[in-house]
Amino acid sequence: MKACIPSFALLVALAMPLFAAPTDRDAKVADFFSISEAPMPVGVDPQIGGIDTTPDGKIVAVFHHGQVALLDPQTGAWTIFAEGLHEPLGVLAEKDGTFLVMQRAELTRLRDADADGVADHYETVWDDFGMSGNYHEFAFGPARGPNGKLYVALNVASNGDSIRPEIRGEWSPIGVPREKFYTHWKQIAKQAGRMYSRVPWRGWVMEIDPATGRGAPVACGFRSPDGIGFDAAGRLLVDDNQGDWRGTNELFVVKHGGFHGHPASLVWRQGWNLGDPLHLTVDQLNQLRTPPAVYFPYGRYSNSPTQIVVIPKSPAWGPFGGQTLVGEMNSARLLRVMLEEVHGLWQGACATFLETPALKPGLHRMTFTGDTLWIGRTHLSWAGHEGIARVAPTGRVPFAVVDMKLTERGFRLEFSHPVSSVSLENLAHWTAQRFSYHYHAAYGSPEVDRKAVVPSEAVLANGGSSVELVFPDLKAGVVYDFDLAKIEAESGAKLLDHRIAYTVNRLK
Amino acid sequence: MKGTSLSGNRRECPSQRLASAARCPAFSATRMKLLIPASLVAIGSALALAQAPEPSQTPKPPRAIKLAMRDGLRFDPPRIAAQPGETLVFTLDNADSTHQPHNFIIARPGKRDAVVQQALALGERGPSSEFAPEGEDVLLHSALLAPEQTQKLTFRVPDEPGIYPYVCTFPGHGAAMYGALYVGVPMPALDADPHVPPATAQRYIVGEGRRPFTQRMFVPDAGPAAIVVALEGGQNFCWDAGQCRLRYVWSGAFIDATDHWKGNGKDLAKLPARPWWTAPRDAFPLRIGDVGGPAPAVKFLGYRLHKGLPEFHYRLEGVEVFEKIDAAPEGGISLTFRIPNPPGAIHLALPASDQGEWSSSVGTWTAGALTIPPGSAPSFTITLKPGASSPSTKK
Numbered sequence: 074m075k076a077c078i079p080s081f082a083l084l085v086a087l088a089m090p091l092f093a094a095p096t097d098r099d100a101k102v103a104d105f106f107s108i109s110e111a112p113m114p115v116g117v118d119p120q121i122g123g124i125d126t127t128p129d130g131k132i133v134a135v136f137h138h139g140q141v142a143l144l145d146p147q148t149g150a151w152t153i154f155a156e157g158l159h160e161p162l163g164v165l166a167e168k169d170g171t172f173l174v175m176q177r178a179e180l181t182r183l184r185d186a187d188a189d190g191v192a193d194h195y196e197t198v199w200d201d202f203g204m205s206g207n208y209h210e211f212a213f214g215p216a217r218g219p220n221g222k223l224y225v226a227l228n229v230a231s232n233g234d235s236i237r238p239e240i241r242g243e244w245s246p247i248g249v250p251r252e253k254f255y256t257h258w259k260q261i262a263k264q265a266g267r268m269y270s271r272v273p274w275r276g277w278v279m280e281i282d283p284a285t286g287r288g289a290p291v292a293c294g295f296r297s298p299d300g301i302g303f304d305a306a307g308r309l310l311v312d313d314n315q316g317d318w319r320g321t322n323e324l325f326v327v328k329h330g331g332f333h334g335h336p337a338s339l340v341w342r343q344g345w346n347l348g349d350p351l352h353l354t355v356d357q358l359n360q361l362r363t364p365p366a367v368y369f370p371y372g373r374y375s376n377s378p379t380q381i382v383v384i385p386k387s388p389a390w391g392p393f394g395g396q397t398l399v400g401e402m403n404s405a406r407l408l409r410v411m412l413e414e415v416h417g418l419w420q421g422a423c424a425t426f427l428e429t430p431a432l433k434p435g436l437h438r439m440t441f442t443g444d445t446l447w448i449g450r451t452h453l454s455w456a457g458h459e460g461i462a463r464v465a466p467t468g469r470v471p472f473a474v475v476d477m478k479l480t481e482r483g484f485r486l487e488f489s490h491p492v493s494s495v496s497l498e499n500l501a502h503w504t505a506q507r508f509s510y511h512y513h514a515a516y517g518s519p520e521v522d523r524k525a526v527v528p529s530e531a532v533l534a535n536g537g538s539s540v541e542l543v544f545p546d547l548k549a550g551v552v553y554d555f556d557l558a559k560i561e562a563e564s565g566a567k568l569l570d571h572r573i574a575y576t577v578n579r580l581k
Numbered sequence: 582m583k584g585t586s587l588s589g590n591r592r593e594c595p596s597q598r599l600a601s602a603a604r605c606p607a608f609s610a611t612r613m614k615l616l617i618p619a620s621l622v623a624i625g626s627a628l629a630l631a632q633a634p635e636p637s638q639t640p641k642p643p644r645a646i647k648l649a650m651r652d653g654l655r656f657d658p659p660r661i662a663a664q665p666g667e668t669l670v671f672t673l674d675n676a677d678s679t680h681q682p683h684n685f686i687i688a689r690p691g692k693r694d695a696v697v698q699q700a701l702a703l704g705e706r707g708p709s710s711e712f713a714p715e716g717e718d719v720l721l722h723s724a725l726l727a728p729e730q731t732q733k734l735t736f737r738v739p740d741e742p743g744i745y746p747y748v749c750t751f752p753g754h755g756a757a758m759y760g761a762l763y764v765g766v767p768m769p770a771l772d773a774d775p776h777v778p779p780a781t782a783q784r785y786i787v788g789e790g791r792r793p794f795t796q797r798m799f800v801p802d803a804g805p806a807a808i809v810v811a812l813e814g815g816q817n818f819c820w821d822a823g824q825c826r827l828r829y830v831w832s833g834a835f836i837d838a839t840d841h842w843k844g845n846g847k848d849l850a851k852l853p854a855r856p857w858w859t860a861p862r863d864a865f866p867l868r869i870g871d872v873g874g875p876a877p878a879v880k881f882l883g884y885r886l887h888k889g890l891p892e893f894h895y896r897l898e899g900v901e902v903f904e905k906i907d908a909a910p911e912g913g914i915s916l917t918f919r920i921p922n923p924p925g926a927i928h929l930a931l932p933a934s935d936q937g938e939w940s941s942s943v944g945t946w947t948a949g950a951l952t953i954p955p956g957s958a959p960s961f962t963i964t965l966k967p968g969a970s971s972p973s974t975k976k
Contacts, residue, residue: 118842137842138785138838138842139796139797156794156795156796157794157795157796157797157808158797159796159797159798159799160846176797177797177805177806177846178797178805178806178822178823179806179822179881181883182883186885192886193885193886193887194883194885194886195883195884195885195886195891196882196883197822197881197882197883200806200822200881204804204805204806204823205805206799206804206805208799208844208845208846208847209845233678233679233680233847234678234847237799237804237805239803239804239805239823240804240805241804241805241806241823403752403753434753452654452757453844453845453846454652454653454654454679454843454844454845455654455679455681455845456681456752456753456754457753458756516680
């Protein structure tokens, strides 16, 4: 299967272990964020598919083997609330004491009807989607929208395997005939597509009305959208994993009715009449497609992005309050995302955040309880880890790039503390790697036409905490990736996390 | 199709398949050192001479060992026994269908973690050195194998007895993906072996013997939305939430989810025993009002646990049905239906077979079909007993 080779090569070329000098790094981070491990329930496989905070301040987590358990953060005691679910990958604690859990086959509401502390009603809220039985058909969410509706994202199938003899839902006739999935799998696996969507709503974001249990399609073009959530402004964001048609990990502002790049799911568009989407040209697909708002450069930022949550607006989180946080599976770090709309397209920056060995990789699901961030880990046989990390800000604000926006001549970076004027003098320290990604069927993409670009000017403003970087040859359709490791604050402090990359879809 | 074998002089660098060939310079001196089996033998011998008894005078022929990298970050086999001084020819096969690259490193005894840390410390140099650290802790390393790639490697087993760990040092894999080469020392029981990953010998019997117990899972011979239930007394059944009907019944241990839970769900859970009763594949048994015709439209609504036992809830052509399955006192299982407002007679197609025999407390039987007149029973129970061909009744 030659299709695997480019992915492998990319993985090799770009993978980056960042575990060197753990103790020093952990100690430095600990000045600003206290990281500790939460106790875990005994006898439960500690891989976390979902985590949330209940109205009374408990932590609810759903586990790989199907349990739902509640942690009292005061006592550290866990109680099992429900069992027997199938690969739950998301949970929402409701105000009425029920829990919504997305499992492989359905969105389920768990209710403790007899008030004995254990769920007895497992109510199917929504299961009106297809399952071919392929292992990669994960179901992610739900995220609650500002309108009270629920949003879930459905993974497409992987040609790492065929389909089950019995499926649920309609089979799309577009593509390799179903019989061949059983009789000639090895021969047709490649033709089926690296990832395929042959049962309804695979590769789609769906909106579910919790009152009626009705689901409606929102947008398609997704591949492995593990992260679905709303930002502080109420925008629906989805992140997706590098792979076929995904040059790297990508974050989308979901466009209602939009197509977000991975073609397999197009067959489920109403009135779709263009045949097998895998046979469309890149130009045709590009005309349909909503581009990513933010590319997460592979390796340095993310290998596999996860949940999307909003940092609380509180004194403890200081300038980061209200920002969007994204988890990461393969490395011990998080990402912050900053977005802006430029001439009708969303774009923006991602910045590494809290990169430190104590966090461990596998950072899958997150919830804030007050100011404490709880991060549940998983691996599901891929790279990752187990357990739950607790992150509590100490109230000290690290030197960080708080925000980044495009200007007419470059970028404006807002820092948490004034930047040293000495740092401004050496423009080479503000060098960006500029590159783009291929949009193609192959697995992943190299960083195309990668070039180091140095700003012609760095202009200080706003009492020293704002820097505008001027690039005379500013381009659209590229990523500007900055490693600001050498930049110092007036105090002499270095940036706690020093990478930030801006995706320019359009110029201002 | 398997990838190219990398045995012998490794002409092929995987990275060469990238558009940019610039990523390949690493096949230089450091790579060559350990890739030539002869030099390995030399290193091994030097070690042996320093601190081990005389090497065997009559060298054994090389022994072939197949070693696969499998889904779930596993080496298969997780342990290998070897004689001091013998020559092993490994055929490595990256059979991980989840498209993970893997390498294979044999380390000195006790140096597994050290080698994993050394590989991580390679930092930016990791990819170009295939995550294989240099230094004396590493006795053998493979190339970084792409999915479906294979490699042959010759290894002269050290003369010094001991437990030599092997590990994949691709970032993120080392903590989980390892095994042990036992050289001239006895192996403990697998489940008591600290040199293999803790889960190696772990079997997951769902519910760990608790009954009743309900689990949603990928199981054989059912749709992907299956539910399996362990009943008190040792009966178990599979109920298909996609079709809202009983699929099969077996007795004995509950499902073994080891393979399903070890990885990402690709492997189905296993039934420890053959079902003694299996429903016809495409026949939906329940009709309300009209008999016959196409299968009615069903919509699964969930289940309620009563002392751990689920009562399934679904709509059949708009009529609400509750179905609870329990162990029958006289053997077999009982299905109790509650249909609060049936708009007509209830019909159940329950053909007798040598798998099992049906009986009912109410209604009339006509050629393997049970009819219950409307209004006669707000709830009723039918019972299935193992028949002549059931494995549980055969001696």
